[in-house]
Amino acid sequence: AALKHDPTSATTYANLASTLREAGARDQADRGFRACLILTPGSAVSSYNYGVNCKEFKEMADAERWFRAAVTLQPGYIGAAYNLGTALFHLARHAEALDVFHQVLRVTPGHDDAWGNLGAAFQARNQPRQAEVAFRKLLCLRPAHGEGLQNIAIVHQELRQLDDAVSVSKRALVVDPQNSKRWSGHAIAAQHRGYIFAELYSKA
Numbered sequence: 001a002a003l004k005h006d007p008t009s010a011t012t013y014a015n016l017a018s019t020l021r022e023a024g025a026r027d028q029a030d031r032g033f034r035a036c037l038i039l040t041p042g043s044a045v046s047s048y049n050y051g052v053n054c055k056e057f058k059e060m061a062d063a064e065r066w067f068r069a070a071v072t073l074q075p076g077y078i079g080a081a082y083n084l085g086t087a088l089f090h091l092a093r094h095a096e097a098l099d100v101f102h103q104v105l106r107v108t109p110g111h112d113d114a115w116g117n118l119g120a121a122f123q124a125r126n127q128p129r130q131a132e133v134a135f136r137k138l139l140c141l142r143p144a145h146g147e148g149l150q151n152i153a154i155v156h157q158e159l160r161q162l163d164d165a166v167s168v169s170k171r172a173l174v175v176d177p178q179n180s181k182r183w184s185g186h187a188i189a190a191q192h193r194g195y196i197f198a199e200l201y202s203k204a
Contacts, residue, residue: 010039014049026057044074051080055087063087078108086117094124112141116148123151128158146175 017032033053036046051066064087070080085100101118104111119134135152138145149172156165 010036010043010046013039014046017049017053021053021056029053042073044070044077044080047073048077048080048083051083051087055083060087060090064091076107078104078111082111082114082117085114085121089117089121089124092124094121097121098125110141112138112145115141116145116151119148119151119155123155128155131155132159144175146172149175 013032013035017029017036020032021029030053033046033050036043037050040046047066047070051063051070054060054063054066064084067080067084067087070077071084074080081100081104085097085104088094088097088100098118098121101114101121104114105118108114115134115138119131119138122128122131122134132152132155135148135155138148139152142148149168153165153168153172156162156168
């Protein structure tokens with residue numbers, strides 16, 4: 001109905017497309033966000049929104065293209081830069097992702113998700129000590145971040161710091177005891193210590 005009143009409103013198209021995306025209607029959402037690009041050529045926001053849509057539907061190469069366009073159109077667009085980094089990470093372009101996350105963190109050092117993804121990119125490049133630093137930064141900002149705790153436990157395992165791995169895994173279990181990945185992390189660390197799996201549940 002809103003489009004009938006103002007068929008040239010990019011905001012209306014964006015809102016409708018967002019609703020369609022949340023409903024899983026990929027093709028309709030795509031058409032809506034493309035309409036925004038046509039109605040607002042050169043808009044960083046429209047490029048960003050289209051990138052988010054591509055990312056939502058796992059089209060990472062297209063997402064990278066549109067997030068990069070948004071950053072080019074509006075340097076300093078932190079949301080677009082951060083998402084560009086995540087798209088690059090999913091494309092296994094980890095060195096490029098590291099560069100982007102570092103750029104984001106120079107501007108917004110309190111960006112906890114950027115610290116987490118920076119750590120993940122270091123992990124992917126087999127740089128556990130650098131990953132540990134990044135995950136510690138994340139946990140300074142959000143001490144109860146379950147995924148951050150899980151990841152730093154894995155780093156401790158890679159560095160053979162097994163007592164620390166067990167300790168951090170237990171903290172992760174307190175944060176989210178239902179998460180099987182964290183149970184698994186705890187189990188791996190504990191098995192390295194010589195514990196039997198059955199004991200984990202009594203010790204957690």
